[in-house]
Amino acid sequence: MSTAATFAEADRLAAAGQLPAAAQQLETLLAQSPETGSEMAAHWLKLAGLRRAMRQPRRALDAVHRALELVPLDFMALVMRAGLLERLGDPGAGEAWGEAIAQKPDTALVPPLAAALAAGEAFYAAWQDEREQRLVLAGRDAAAGADEDQIWRMSRFRDNILRKTRVYHSQPTHFHYPGLVEREFHPRQTTPWLAELEAGFEDIRAEMLMLLKSGRAELEPYIQYEEREALDQWRPLNRNTDWSAIHLLKQGREVPENVAQAPRTMEILSRVPQPCVMGASPNAMFSLLAPHTAIPPHVGVDNTRLVCHLPLVVPDGCWFRVGAETRLWREGEAFAFDDTMEHEAMNPSDALRVVLIFDAWHPGLSSVEQQAVAAMIASEGGEG
Known part of the structure; x- marks a missing residue:
């Protein structure tokens, strides 16, 4: 039987509701297959979906990570990873949602994925708010003794940590003198x-x-x-x-x-x-x-x-x-x-x-x- 036929058999088992058998079939096939690329990543994501449906989030996460080894910026894989980390209460869930949101495609999403993303965006926003409050509190004592320009720099540092601001650099078209302060608006x-x-x-x-x-x-x-x-x-x-x-x-x-x-x-x-x-x-x-x-x-x-x-x-x-x-x-x-x-x-x-x-x-x-x-x-x- 061809590899395609055996993967199709796993799909048939999943469609019939035989999730453990389908997952086992997929794991066996993936362990034996030397192939790489997006098609193989899709199979790992199918396995992750099966393990998630079987309430095995850690095994699902392992499968997602195997997919991401093949396609590191795949939006679907990143969303699944973030959702699993959130379910597990992992402290990296907020950052993972940020990485997934950054890869959101311009095209319309199917309703289930759009709903998952909307929930993820809400989680990420709350996580960012909590981080910001923690950073403000951490720098409060230092800010009390700072002048106006130092306060601006501390605030920009905080925004850079939160990725609210992108870091820009001087990029003159002709003449660049080294060692000069790079500052958008000078104090x-x-x-x-x-x-x-x-x-x-x-x-x-x-x-x-x-x-x-x-x-x-x-x-x-x-x-x-x-x-x-x-x-x-x-x-x-x-x-x-x-x-x-x-x-x-x-x-x-x-x-x-x-x-x-x-x-x-x-x-x-x-x-x-x-x-x-x-x-x-x-x-x-x-x-x-x-x-x-x-x-x-x-x-x-x-x-x-x-x-x-x-x-x-x-x-x-x-x-x-x-x-x-x-x-x-x-x-x-x-x-x-x-x-x-x-x-x-x-x-x-x-x-x-x-x-x-x-x-x-x-x-x-x-x-x-x-x-x-x-x-x-x-x-x-x-x-x-």
Whole structure:
């Protein structure tokens, strides 16, 4: 009798309600078969199902583990494993449900599997809540003596443990300086000059509005690449005025027509520690994002500088994500971020969003390092 026929006999026994005989038949066949792969994994899962139905959860779990040796990310096997661990009261059940949920397919699930998954998701959520409470309690004494930034880092550490946040890293397209702090949004104590920007908010916004109303501003698309370049993420916005800019400083040069109408803005920017790199920086602009326009996830050129935003006109709902942290722009509230970490933005409103954008040196660079960076990037012809 062929192997297929003998496996079919096990199925016939199971269909007839002869579960012990079917399980024994399957175990004998699996012990003798040299085959591997997804088909053999399916047989191990059938055996696991039989053992579970016979109220033998530990033997069922052994069979599931044999299946997972063959197909480690199989969703059905992971769900069965998590459910069995939960039934056994195993402390690893919560983590197992998390692993199963991570492999949930996009396609619709059959009702029994959907019900099992829904129960598993509820179990996982309760387990995560319990873990979070335990972690908060464990760090409570230390947090009592921490400053604002230390509390933020402790909180992010806790979220990383809970996998609420993904860990992002600096991934510049061109220039990576080693040893610099990787941080989505940099803390205020390392960017004290942001307060001066905020103090000048009304003047800066007034100059921006006058530029827009005058009709004399040089407005150009923010993204401008040759179509032949391999930059598919930018294709919808390339040379598109849905995301445009009024440049004040562009690759180290002033744009006279715009600068002449923004003297107070330029005065304030002159006190920011902007990089001065021949052919590359400083840069400063009013960035205009049209209604219902998305800026896709991307990374910047160079991790030796931070990119800074001073929101000037912000309709409700406009958001900005850097790495694992998402913020709403708020008029007059400036921030500095590392644009070499993945970031994206969205204006979901019916109105225009305007932000002043400029560069500043990464606070982790000494003056001698700034000098070296500027010289080397300039020797490469600028930033990208």
